[in-house]
Amino acid sequence: MAIRSHYYLSVADLARARGPVPTLSYDGAGPNDLAAAVQNAMRSPDLFERWRAMQDEPDDVDPSLGAVDPQATASARVSDLHTDMDLITDLPMRIVRHRLNLLIGNSWQLRDMRQA
Template sequence: MAIRSHYYLSIADLAHARGPLPALSYDGAGPDDFAAALRDALRTSGLFERWRALQDDPDEVDPALAGIDPAAQVSARVSDLRIDVDLITDLPMSIVRHRLNLLIGPNWQLRDMRAA
């Protein structure tokens, strides 16, 4: 059984935070849009499957990256001059990192992580 974790993330400049592949990148207008995009990326396999299809050999992609958490919870809000993101999921950090990087590239920071 997976352990549920509470990830505390921040994004310094959400307006310019984009992933490396425009077809997969976040393209919203604010914290609520980003929370919805990340929630969808973690709850469903859509983003992963689109990324996988773009790989040179999709069949060689590590299946461990395909995990989803239908109960993932994501909220985001403006705090000072950044966006704070609260994420509760049983997915490992490797999957969370992969999906975040697809959506917004390296434009995020893990501030803390605790058991949920």
């Protein structure tokens, strides 16, 4: 049985938070758009499948990276000069990290992680 985790994340500059591949990158305008994009990326295989199709050998991609959590939730809010985001999911950090990097590049920081 997977352990549900609560990831506490921070995005320093949401206006510049973009992934390295424009067709896979977050393109919203505010914290609610970011939360919706992250939540969708965890609940649905769409982002993973689009990324996988771009690889030289899509069939060689580890299928476990495509795991989803239909119950994942994300919320985000502006706090001072950055955006705080809470993500609750049973997906492991390696999958969360991969999807966040596709969406917003390296502009995020893990502040804390606890069992949900």
